[in-house]
Amino acid sequence: ETGVTQSPTHLIKTRGQQVTLRCSSQSGHNTVSWYQQALGQGPQFIFQYYREEENGRGNFPPRFSGLQFPNYSSELNVNALELDDSALYLCASSPYLGRTQETQYFGPGTRLLVL
Amino acid sequence: TQLLEQSPQFLSIQEGENLTVYCNSSSVFSSLQWYRQEPGEGPVLLVTVVTGGEVKKLKRLTFQFGDARKDSSLHITAAQPGDTGLYLCAGASSGGSYIPTFGRGTSLIVHP
Numbered sequence: 001e002t003g004v005t006q007s008p009t010h011l012i013k014t015r016g017q018q019v020t021l022r023c024s025s026q027s028g029h030n031t032v033s034w035y036q037q038a039l040g041q042g043p044q045f046i047f048q049y050y051r052e053e054e055n056g057r058g059n060f061p062p063r064f065s066g067l068q069f070p071n072y073s074s075e076l077n078v079n080a081l082e083l084d085d086s087a088l089y090l091c092a093s094s095p096y097l098g099r100t101q102e103t104q105y106f107g108p109g110t111r112l113l114v115l
Numbered sequence: 116t117q118l119l120e121q122s123p124q125f126l127s128i129q130e131g132e133n134l135t136v137y138c139n140s141s142s143v144f145s146s147l148q149w150y151r152q153e154p155g156e157g158p159v160l161l162v163t164v165v166t167g168g169e170v171k172k173l174k175r176l177t178f179q180f181g182d183a184r185k186d187s188s189l190h191i192t193a194a195q196p197g198d199t200g201l202y203l204c205a206g207a208s209s210g211g212s213y214i215p216t217f218g219r220g221t222s223l224i225v226h227p
Binding site: 004035044048056058090092105106108109 | 119155156158159203205213214216218219
């Protein structure tokens, strides 16, 4: 069973650029959630995808967008990068969470630095 | 906005010592989870508690959910260097999509 993988592992961008981060969910999982973890902070929920539809969103501006594909892999896109977007971006997959508590399995994250 | 406050923020102890870390909120949660995160990795789930007053044990780790489901504690007995890491609590409310709120974490270092 393959765990959650993310790519790239590290990325350096400049202000105003756009970035796409990728996540492959664990086999059998149809729900993917994305989190932003700034240095010294806990993860903050960005959004969640279930069967290719957005299933919940945290307090992030519209320049943060996402996609989920038929194989349940996912992308996080961030437009017009700002310095404060520098963080570790975590992807977590799980069976459908919905209203029932399920275990999320996190990937190792993508560390983004915006200069 | 639900907030989870974790304390202490940092903890540096010797191998064999006991410790307790806390997770507090003014909000009621339907479930609360504890994770451990090591450098360069994502968080790994340790436990989920859902019932007020619930106590769960995982080897040397004891987790308690407050009676009012607003707070939780994690107690580690006889800490070992392998316990070093960032301990995060995350709470979620019932209804709608599962959107957890994470605390800032307690960074634990256990010296041999």
